[in-house]
Amino acid sequence: MKTKQLFLSLTFFLSFLGFAQSELTVEKIMQDPNWMGTFPSNIQWNEQSDVIYFQYNPEKNISDSLYKISLKKKNHIEKVSLNEKRHLIPQSGDYNSKKREKVYTKNGQLMLYGVRRGESKMLLNLGKSIISPQFISDERISFMMDSNLYVYNLKTAQINQLSFIQKGKKSSDKNNLSEREEWLKNENLELLAEVNKAEERKEKQKEYRDNFDENQKKFYLGKARAYNFNVSNKADYLSFQTYNPTGSDYTGVPNYADASGYTKNLNARSKVGDQERKTTLYLYNTANDSVMKIDPTNLPEIDRLPAYTKDYPDRDWKKEPRAVTYSEVYFSPNDKHAVVDVRSQDNKDRWICEIDLTSGELKTISHQHDEAWIGGPGINGYYNGGTLGWVDSQTIYYQSEQTGYSHLYTYHVSSKKEKALTSGEFEVFNPQLSNDKKHWYFTSSEVHPGERHFYKMPISGGNKIKLTSMEGNNEVTLSPDEKYLAIRFSSKNQPWELYLKRNKKNAKAEQLTDGKSKEFQAYNWRKPELIQFEASDGEKPYARLYKPDADKDMHAAVIFVHGAGYLQNAHKWWSTYFREYMFHNLLTDLGYTVLDIDYRGSAGYGRDWRTAIYRQMGGKDLSDQIDAADFLVQEHGINPDKLGIYGGSYGGFITLMAMFNSPDTFQAGAALRSVTDWAHYNHAYTSNILNEPHLDPIAYRRSSPIYFAEGLKNRLLIAHGIVDTNVHFQDVVRLSQRLIELGKDDWEMAVYPVEGHGFTQPSSWTDEYKRILKLFQETIGKKD
Structure with a gap:
């Protein structure tokens, strides 16, 4: 009898304890989020499509660490060792035509990864940071270094410099010196004979170098800064942009609780209206070493005055070309075409343009005007243009809100025909081409504005196959071989977990993680x-x-x-x-x-x-x-x-x-x-x-x-x-x-x-x- 009473008392106590644990308080809710458990983020695959990597924190450390799940041991979550982490191949990089080799950079060095061998080797360490490598043939790799384009030959190990962009002004440019500075220099040279001789030697050396490099037409940046370099697929062209730094005022934010005991000022952003940045786009032809400045002033309606100006009739509004910003430049696979997304700086007009590679003229493919502002999924990128690229050497793809919802479009540069691949009162997110370029993969809200699902669709549009089915948000990372979907999924009352599914409509998604703590699960979340x-x-x-x-x-x-x-x-x-x-x-x-x-x-x-x-x-x-x-x-x-x-x-x-x-x-x-x-x-x-x-x-x-x-x-x-x-x-x-x-x-x-x-x-x-x-x-x- 006593044993039974003890059992009932213990049961009641445990039930009461469980109930007490499930009660919510502000202190409980707002404690370190680790109390809820650990949930995966930043999902990525290895190159062989048999290991999934993700950020995770089952040990409740101060920050997440890298973990992995092998498809051979799907019930085993393993922390990635420091040595393995050091040798991971980055997602960025470029494959050769057969996808057997991948070129990438690590610590400024040029690296080559053999997909079948699973091994990397260093190709170049030049003591300067190498960036943006890509295959321009199976034997040649282009890369950027010090704002210039180079090509490395895998067979001969020879490096050729294809562009010659220089900081500052040409030394012989008299504009380098003001009238006062020019007078002072000349006066000094007349007075000091040895200094004059040294200057003459320097001029002769420069003349020799200029004659030696007469085929290299250097492009001088002056006070401008160059950025956003894009290389065509065969390295025939290089595009880059420049801007002149402005002296915008930045607001200081005082930190009264700095560890030093002193009040320290934190640099913060400037205020609205302070950041007009004049951007210039250039096209560098590496074959004839010539540079063209792209002129946007002939774009349709570039001088349009916004409608709100009518509210200020007393102000003198000048109708003149507005300043613009550019996305990256995207070159066609055959190097015969290039496209760019151009935005007016007031973001009320967007032109998707083809760049004539001979004349540098901008030819408008699609013009979108909005009296409010241009935006929406795949369009938001103010400087990167959002979704834009080439399906093949004749067809580009992009997203547009021209129907009121962001959808996927293609445009044929020869026939000049635009085609809407998706339509309806929903939005498309993150479209990507399949490896064979016969299909699209993308996420959309077609089922419901509050749901996200992953789809596969023929390259020319048409019947869409919905590849996910769980009600909530399905964030899909497709394996490199496109056989599997790694799905980061959550519902209204359940945090994110990792699932695995074969790339088939009726395949079942298999849950790989379950990171919720017992304390979190003790409450019945609504x-x-x-x-x-x-x-x-x-x-x-x-x-x-x-x-x-x-x-x-x-x-x-x-x-x-x-x-x-x-x-x-x-x-x-x-x-x-x-x-x-x-x-x-x-x-x-x-x-x-x-x-x-x-x-x-x-x-x-x-x-x-x-x-x-x-x-x-x-x-x-x-x-x-x-x-x-x-x-x-x-x-x-x-x-x-x-x-x-x-x-x-x-x-x-x-x-x-x-x-x-x-x-x-x-x-x-x-x-x-x-x-x-x-x-x-x-x-x-x-x-x-x-x-x-x-x-x-x-x-x-x-x-x-x-x-x-x-x-x-x-x-x-x-x-x-x-x-x-x-x-x-x-x-x-x-x-x-x-x-x-x-x-x-x-x-x-x-x-x-x-x-x-x-x-x-x-x-x-x-x-x-x-x-x-x-x-x-x-x-x-x-x-x-």
Whole structure:
């Protein structure tokens, strides 16, 4: 009897302990993420397609390490030794025509890897860094060194220099010296005979060298800097770009908690409007050693004035060619054609152009104009052009948002015909050609905006084969031999794990990792309901809805605003906001309803959704939060006096706009690391959406919370890291002074001396979210 009682007591105790372990607290959620387990990232294959490498951390070290799984021992996860790691072949590099050899660089040395032998050997160590090697035939390898193009012959071991780009100006160029400097030099040479003789010897030596190298027409960069070198497949052409460094002012961010005990200034970004960079593209013909400067001024509508200029009739707007930036140059396999993505620096026009290799003229293949800004999957690359390349020597491929969604296109340079390979109200991500160039592989959101699946499609388009089936996000890394898919998969309430699947439609995906800790699995993590609600303009944003049990329902709700603006969070996979996801589970346990919205400006829903915030951040993106609050009141029984809102970065900005511009909607708000004045944010992001502050001040005034601070009525928490080099602490300092001057009382600020934009210390996360929870508990968290 005693034994039975002891057993029952022990069972009850263990059950109670298990229940206690499953309860959520802010301290538990915000501790070092290692408590959740370990989850794979940065998936890659070896060259033989029989080993998968990934970052992992089962030992709970300070950072992840490299691990591997062999297809021969799929149930065995092994840490990669330091020696093996040193000898890993990088993913970058170039194969010969039969894919039996791969050329790459390591520590600036030129290396050759034999795929069948599984061995590497060093080809060249020249004491200078070698970059960008590629096979131009099975016997010849081109590479870049010191901003010049060289060719190495594998049979003869001979090196030939094909380009002659020099820093600075030609020494005989009189423009090297000012008139004053020229006079001073001549005066000195007349006075000092020995110095004059030495100068004459130097001139004769230079004349000899120039005569010796008369066939080498050196190209001098002057004060410009060269970058973005691209070599044609047969090394007949070299393209490169130059820019002149500007003296942009960079904002200093003071670090008051530096280990030295002194306040140290951290170099941070400049502000929007500070970064106009004039870029020039050159084409170097290595056969005749000539250089052509590419002229973009004849591109169609290059001098178009943006529509917003009509709002400033008193300003004298000059209609002139806009500055442009270029992607890399892509040469056709036969070296007869080259294409480049050209962007106007205001990012309102994009031209995909063919470069005439004889004249250097730009011939427009595709022109996309957007009064807001050019963007979307495969198009976002401001300097790299996104998706662009050659299918064969006559056909290029690229992505375009011309239908409102980013899709895959081809263009035949001879027939001048464009063809859409995909279409519909979904987006395409990361297209790649198969090894035999008979098929495409890509990821898309065709099934649902909140799902990602991997597809195979004929090279000319047509029937797509969906190769993944698990509901969530399937991040696929294809093996080099294309026989296997390594799938990094997650669902709404389950973090990322690694799966293996044969490259066949009906093959079953096999799970290779299971990194969740027992402590993490002890809690029954919710699968938030993915819903749509109707906004006031008829659009239907997606959102994640967390509902409490009926007996705990306080009829109070918290709206979470994700950051980044252009980011998707209302989806079916594990959120990058995993701490917030866990916090939302905690809030739901306490009786709150939580809504997490993909408001206007979010990623995943096409061009119109992306650009709906143009010239007014805090417009449609804010009204979506207000409409969501009304939806919660009308459809989910939320008390209109018990609504809160919070978010970080862009989410912090929206929180401020909500508390200032719709003060009767939310009784409490927590604005974390928030932008308060867009004229003080960076150039690349802000100028797309609001143009530049000195050109379009209207957009900045109606988009910046600091101009609306007088509207604050209810409780506001502001939290910010002092060493934030993204959204500077200066933002909230200026806003706090504004609130003080306005005599506002119901606000407080929490500052974090050692934190940047993304917090790293569990103590900071814990403190911040305890304050957020306290704010909601004291304002909207009391039962009716």
